[in-house]
Amino acid sequence: MAAWSPLEWPVLRQFRSGDVFGRGPAVTSPTTRHIAPRTATADRVVQSVCPFCAVGCGQKIYVKDEKVVQIEGDPDSPISRGRLCPKGASSAQLVNNPLRQTAIRYRAPYATDWQDLDRDTAIDMIADRFLETRRRTWQDRDEHGRPLRRTMGIASLGGATLDNEENYLIKKLFTAAGAIQIENQARI
Amino acid sequence: MANADCIILMGGNMAEAHPVGFQWVTEAKARGARVIHIDPRFTRTSAVADRHIAIRAGSDVVLLGGLVNHVLTHDLYFREYVVAYTNAATLLGEDFRDTEDLGGLFSGFDPRTGDYDPSTWAYAHPDGRVESTGGEEHGASASARAAGDQHGSGGPALEHSTVLRDDTLQNPRTVFQVLRRHFSRYTPEMVRDMCGITLEEFEYLARSVTENSGRERTTCFGYATGWTQHTLGVQFIRTAAILQLLLGNVGRPGGGIMALRGHASIQGSTDIPTLFNLLPGYLPMPSAGLHDTLADYLEEVASPTQKGFWAYADTYTISLLKAWFGDAATADNDWAYDYLPRLNGPHGTYQTAMDMLADKVEGYFVLGQNPAVGSANGRQQRMAMSHLKWLVVRDLNLIESATWWKDGPEIASGELRTEDIGTEVFFLPAATHVEKAGSFTQTQRLLQWRHQAVEPPGQAESELDFFHELGRRIRERLAGSTDERDRPLLDLTWDYPLDEHGKPDPEAVLSEINGYHVTGPDAGRNLSSYTEMKADGSTACGCWIYTGVYAEGHNLAARRVPNGGAGIAQTEWGWAWPADRRILYNRASADPQGRPWSERKKYVWWDEQAGRWTGSDVPDFPVDRAPDARPDPDLGGAEALAGDDPFIMQSDGKGWLFAPTGLVDGPLPAHYEPQESPVRNALYPQQQAPARVLFPREDNLGAPSADEPGADVYPYVFTTYRLTEHHTAGGMSRWSPVLAELQPEMFCEVSPQLAAERGLETGGWATIVSPRSAIEARVLVTDRMRPLRINGREVHQVGLPYHWGVGTDAVVSGDAANDLLGVALDPNTQIQESKVASCDVVAGRRPHGEALLRLVRDYQLRAGATVGTDSARITDPARETVEPDPGDDEQGSVWHTRW
Amino acid sequence: MGQLSGPTDPTADAGWPADRPRKGFFTDTSICIGCKACEVACKQWNDNPRDGDLELTGMSYDNTVSLGASTWRHVAFVEQGAEQIAQARRSGRALVDLGMPTVRSAAPSPAPAPAGGTPPDVAPVDTTPPDTPEFRWLMASDVCKHCTHAGCLDVCPTGALFRTEFGTVVIQPDVCNGCGTCVAGCPFGVVERRSDGTAAPTTREGQRKGEQPPVPKRGVAQKCTLCYDRLLDDEIPACAKTCPTTSIKFGDREDLVAVARERVAELHAQGMTEARLYGANDRDGVGGTGSVFLLLDEPEVYGLPPDPRVCTTDLPEMFRRATMAGVGMLAGAAIAFLAGCR
Incomplete structure (x- = not known):
């Protein structure tokens, strides 16, 4: 800001600017004069x-x-x-939003509260559980011997708020893994 | 919509749910269009409409059927359009029996299974045979073939496109005459008695619609979940479609039936489906027994001899398999078709919840959705999650679906104890829409690309990054596996280019969705149109209807020419599927000779000199097919389309007034009462939709209907809905202080008459009880709700917004309206009926803990509600109902109906 | 005296160059859908905290109740029956009979052709609504009026309030000392001081129900600035920009008043004689307002004063009388003195 000049004294400004009642430019503060959206x-x-x-x-x-x-x-x-x-x-x-969650939270079985987890561990744990469940619940053929090639042990819900590219990867990965209970809000 | 002369908003609340979309209605109205809002409640949409007409929730087919009947009996239909562009003149087979003949059922119903065998609904075949839906199957297997979960958007194929026609529409077997007879009972008086709409209101509506249809004028319908969330939701929309086809309001500017969808990319998540029954581009998921081989599958999806673009489904399917399995998909292994898992029945979200309760499901991903609040029968959903081994919730906030084990209603009622719940819960923070790049597909089928503005904070990341990484690690763990079942995962194309942080490039994914040439001189080049696709493995494409969005490597979803450019169709903003068309079936905007129906409604027409279709939009038709072309229908595919077959995705090129295939609950709409209703169906002896999907279980009891004993225990109708100020189950709005303060508390809306009857006052509390749960809400007594006279009786309706849920993390929380709902589904879509059910309302707050459970149980006992209530498939005059198999939880085995 | 009452150019009065058009709002409540986007956009832009107690008020869909220190746009919801609608139509007609606003005989302009080109003659469809509806739901977005003669500004002893070059009235939070004189000076009850939270000293700080969100600029008088900062950058105010149905329009006040008058005429031609303008009359008690409204009933129905009057209107008269009294007293004293001298 330029050096302050005595001419900037409000009373003088009031008369200099023609705003004699002090209701316009004469009373603007430096903050106001330098305001920018x-x-x-x-x-x-x-x-x-x-x-x-x-x-x-x-x-x-x-x-x-x-x-x-x-x-x-x-x-x-x-x-x-x-x-x-x-x-x-x-x-x-x-x-x-100050209430937004930006940290991973983990609740162990039977625990009464959350605990922290780093991303690597979290994804590893999920990948392990995914494969374990898939192994345990795999259905190769139906009662007539027709191919099923699937797991009914893994389900997913959500997608209507996600991007096309995200839904595409989800559908692609889950279908290749044999998980078929993939649903979203379109059906709710 | 802005081009309409009359707009009927029904089964939706557009001004509240889509305020910015509503600007087009405001604009049409300013230009003189008439806007009529038909809804159980007087809403903010009604407030700015020319008129609000109150209707009883769930009676829409009666009103729309009344309009169809009005149009037919007063000869107000658009004859030239109807004869040329719809199947009105097509003859049906001799075996078809209508609801008129069978007490409210169509021919082919099997009360044992609750399914229809649609074989008798087919067109008459030229050589005297009835056109069958294919193969030698009959009975139950044929009905299974038509099940909604097994077909893409084209529905099942007609084997041929040759049909018998009577252009005079006089033959009693023409669709037109069948229609006339079918709708004859939908009289204005019936509308008055069933919908609560006066004769004067009906007259006003009928006049508004018919006077604003024809050559010069068009009427448009807008609907939302007020139509879809019913046990016969599809038939609601079908009735409107029939009306619009009769009036010539399809494929023309200012016409149509607009689905007003509720989520940013709900259209995209149907096109590229995170849905159990579909593959991308509305190709069906293969079903065991029907699609065991690729040949079976392709035969079933589309017969190459039918008309239209579904005939090329083989190119779409094989290109999809190429996109997913790359070099592993070869001609020798049927393009890795066997890598795909198979369905053997509906596996929708509610069936999945039942499976969880039966401990069949171990792991569950919840992605930006809040089933603990947003799904019907919330208690069932939360109990289901408590049976899981592991649960992954990805969201911005700690939603109720992530915290039910800690502060959910079942913890409060003592039904669950945190220490006893073995479910492992992972909460993973998600990225917001500005923290990732990608495309949404909006309700008008428009793809719009979002550029990334900032990096996600903390540990937050996008679904793209998360699932890419999850897939990478799963594949890493399986590397070297010789197990044949791991081949699909190992052969999956998962080599997306990564940035310096190891994150995949979303444009690379879009490029794969768009498709590319795998071999040949153009190898690597992106496809420009789905017509370039081949069934020989030389092309790969992740979703055929999106082909063109990344043509020549240009991301057209990111196009942002201000205002979409100069043309009326504003095509230079984003990219609309298919092939960037803005109005579907727009060939119908010209008359059979290819001339615009009128100067005023000019849109796409035949340019005689140039010998091609032209106009303000991309013609949705073979561009050089002359209006008078009549190719041999046996050619099949687009070649078979005649110059006056505007409905190019239908197997006969016509708009279907009568649906010979594709629907599982009837070829024509018929009114049935909702699953729970205090009203007896006056149209047919049949009370409820016979083919609806039921879950008769102790945790899903129904209220007795109509004049059944105990119906007076739950005497009122309630309906659920959204408010402008909140978003669905609240995950994106109840955490926002500025939105939360605008609608801070759960409330119910009641009429002054009901308030007087139950001693309710504005600002006070009410407890609403259904056979599933009891919730409390603050009371708004308002003239916007009014009792309706139905069949001489007063019927009260209660309004319940569904945005609140019980938890402690949000800015505001409250009881969830969806906890009151039972689960009964539309058999075509597996969508639940959440717009209407029965309840009681009493003044004061609800009890807590054990006492709450006692209250609900007490009501159930008084009403005599059992698993058999409302479960009869056929409403027998002697009222003998279901005898359930006690203790058997499995759906499918409990429907032992006796009569 | 134009500076204190009656029609005037307030921008020029405040010492700005006279050629600047005065900016304002025209809020057409007949197309408002009550979505409250204006309330939210305003709070977002101005960083205003939530100020409600997160409790349902029971006043239809209005849960923010009134304009205040942190709510600078407020949407009112009014539910009315047939009798009140008929009454509103009668009072609206009476206004016309009084000559305000002028109703032109011309019917609204015909619908333009949707697809370009000249529309052929189409039999006009009757768009008249049924005579008197049984029920209606009024919604109206209220805001600071930015009066021609602004009481808040004229009584401010510190110069915290000033008239901008756009003719609007803005509080400078860095100057305001929280004396509160402007709060009493506003005839519309728009200005309010930010609560410092002392009324509920035990409340925890936070965003959730029962907690007090952090409040910036405590103790300072606050109100709508008509997005002064945005106007400086040729942007339009946040509320007008977001309004889905253009119920809130922003522009040169002169143009807006002309548009508003046309709209009233159009509605009257359609039989909606309840339509009337508020704030467009430059001879009212505040010299007309920068924010003009089209209402569908008496202002009181929306919680607006029917005849607002700025407290400084009578200043000249008061000065004149005080002067006369002073002169009289002096004269009396002089006479007494002279008489006493004798």
Whole structure:
């Protein structure tokens, strides 16, 4: 900020600016005079899509210092024309919510509380259980000797909030593993 | 939708559930379109509609059937359209018997199994035979073939496309005449008595719809789960489809029936299905006994001699197998077809829950979904999870499905003790939509790519990263295995390019979904269209309907030309399947000669000079097939499509007023009462949908229906729904302070009359009791709810939003409405009936602990509710009902009906 | 005196160059769907904490109750029966009879062709709603009015409030000392001070029910800024940008008032004579407001004062009388003095 000049003294400013009653430019504070919206100061803007309902409203994600600072409608979208409903407008809170869980939690059998787990251990444990269950519950043929080649011991629910690419990998992996009880919200 | 002249919103609450989509309705209305909202409740949609018409929940087929009857009896249908584009003129076989003949059932019902054998519903065959659904099978096996879980979007194939027709529509065996007779009992008076809609309201509705249909005008329907979540949900939609076809409102701008879906990528997760019965692109999962070999499978999916694009299912299937199993899929091993697991019945989420209770399921992945709150009969869901060995929950917040072992309702009631629950629970934090790149497919079949904005925090990661890594480690553990059952996992193509953190590139996955040339001069090049696919292993494709989204290696889902470009169809934003079309079956927007029906509703038409179809959208038709072309129908496939066969995915190219195959609960819609209803079906002696899927179990008891003894114990109808301020089971909204404060507490909506009857007051508490559970809710007494006169009796409806659940982590929690629901399913879709059931309402809060269980039990005893209640397949006049096999939990073996 | 009452350009009065158009809102409640996206977008943009107790109020779907220190947009829900609707139509017609607003005889413009080109003559379909519906559900998004003569601004002793170059009224939290004079100065009850939490000192801090979320800028008066920071960057306010049905429109006040008048005329032509404008009359007690509303009933029904009047309106009169009294007293004293001298 430039060096303070006596001319900036509010009373003088009031008369200099013509705002004699002190209701306009004369009373603005330095903070006010240098205000800028965080949409303008963001490092980058990323085009995205609202994660709530199926309308598919366009969103603009404003990022500053690798944090999401604002999410609002994308006026370019022919679907939503920049508008968002209350849920869509709350998207930034979905990302920055102080209640959000960002750590893996593990509950051992019969335990009364959670404990921490690192990612490597967690995925290893799940992979082991996956294969164990698959081995134990494998069905090769039905009672007529027709091929089944499956496990009825592993089920999955979810997908309507996931990406196509994610659903594709889930379906591909589970089908190859012989797990067939794969379901999502489309049926609920 | 913005191009419609009249919009009927029914079975949905668009302004509340899809506020931003509703801008198009607002716009149409500003241009003079009439908007009518038909719903049990007066909602925010009703508030801005021209008119709200209150309807009794679950009676929609009566109203829509009434409209069909009105259109037929007053000759208000669009004759030219109906004759040319629908199967109205097609003749049915001699063996078909309608509900008119059989007391509310169609021919072919087997009360032992509860299934229909659809063979008598077929078209008459030119050489006198009845067109069979294929093969030599009969009876039960034929009905099993039609089961909803075994077919893709085309339904089962018609073997041929040759049919008998009577273009005068006079033959009593024409679909048209059958339709006329079938709907004749759906009179305005019947609508009044069953739906609670006055004659004046019906007249207004009928006039609005018919005056806004035809050459110059179009009417559009919008629905949501208010139609699908019923034991005959598919038939709700079918009735509307029949009406829209009769009025010529399909395939034209401002027409159609819009499914207003509720989740960001619920369409995508059906196209690339995380569903048990489908493979990508609506190819069915193979079933044991029906699809034992690839040849059987392809024969069943689509006969190469039927009309339309399903005839090329062999190219789609083999390309999928190539995409998944790469070099291991060869002509010699039938492209690794045997790697696929087989179904032998429905394995939907509710059957799976029953399997968990029977200790058949050990492990369960819950991915961004909250079944402890969001699924019907929540107690059953939570108890089911307590039987698991291991549970993996991936979500943003510690949802109730992850914490039921600690703070769930069954812990509070003493039914479960944390220390006794052996389930191992993994909670893995997920990435939000801005922390990963990928595509959603929205309700209008549009794929939109999201770019990644930031990295996920802490240990959070995307499903893509997690499942890629899980797959990698599973394959690592199996490496070197000689067990034949491990081949599919080991041969799986899982070599996606990785970034510096070892994460797979989502665009590479999209590229595989789109498909590519495996061999030949173009090897490695992405496919541009599904018509490029071959059945010889030279192409690979993960989902044939998405082919083109990554054409020439360009991610078209990421296209973002402002406003979608200049054209009316706004095609330069994202990518719509199939082949970037915005309106399906748009050949029907022109008359049989290929001219627009009217200047006002011009969309796609035949350009005589150029000899091709043109217009504002990608024509959904062979582009050079002249309107007067009449190829030999025996050619099969797209070659067989005549110039006036706009419905190119149907095996005869016509819109189906009558569905000769593909549905398991009847070729025409017929009204049946919901599983639980205080009303007797006035249309037929048959009370409930005969082919509905039942789970008669102690933990899923039903309330006695209509005038059965004990029905007065649960005298009211309740319906569940969403609010604008929350999202489904609350996982993405109840943790958000700004959303939670807008709708902080579970409440129920009741009419002033019901409030007076039960001593309820606004702001006070009410306890709602069903045969499954009892919940408490704050009370809103409102004129937006009003009692309806049904068959001379007053019927009260109670409104219950379903967003709350019992837990301690969310900003707000509360009792879950879905705990009240029983599980009874539509046999076509395996979707549960959650929009209507019976309950009682009393003032005050519910008891806790043991006392709560006593209250529920007490009600059950008073009502005499047993596993036999509402379980009869055929409503016998003598009211003899089911005699269940006591103590047998397994579904399928308990339906011993005696009459 | 234009600076304290009656029609004026408040931006110029405050010493800004006179050629700046005054910005404002037009909230058309006849197309509001009560989704509350405006409330959420506002809170997100302005980092306002939740301020409710997370309890159902029982007031239809309204659980935030009123505008306040942290709720700068608030959606009211009003359920009405046939009698109240008929009454609203009567009072709306009466307003027309009084000459406000002007109803043009022209019917709303015909529907444009959806697919381009000229639409052929199509028999018009009657779009008139049935005479008087039995029931209706009114929804209206309220906001700071950004008055022409803003009581809050004129009474502020610290200069914390100022008139912006857009003609809006904004509080500067870094200047405000929390004296609260503006709270009493607002005829609409819009301004409120951020609670410092002392009313419930035992409440734990947190987001869940029964907990007190962290409150920034405690003790400072707060209200809508019409997104002053966004306007500086040629962005539109968060609420208007998000509104799904364009019930909230943002723009030059002059244009918005013209649009609003047309919309009232259109609704009247459709028989909805209950439509009327609020805040568009520059001769009302606050000189008209920057936020103009189209209402479907009397303002009181929505919780708005029917005849708002800024407390400074009478200042000239009060000064005049005080001066006269002073002069009179001086004169009296002088006379007494002179008389005493004698």
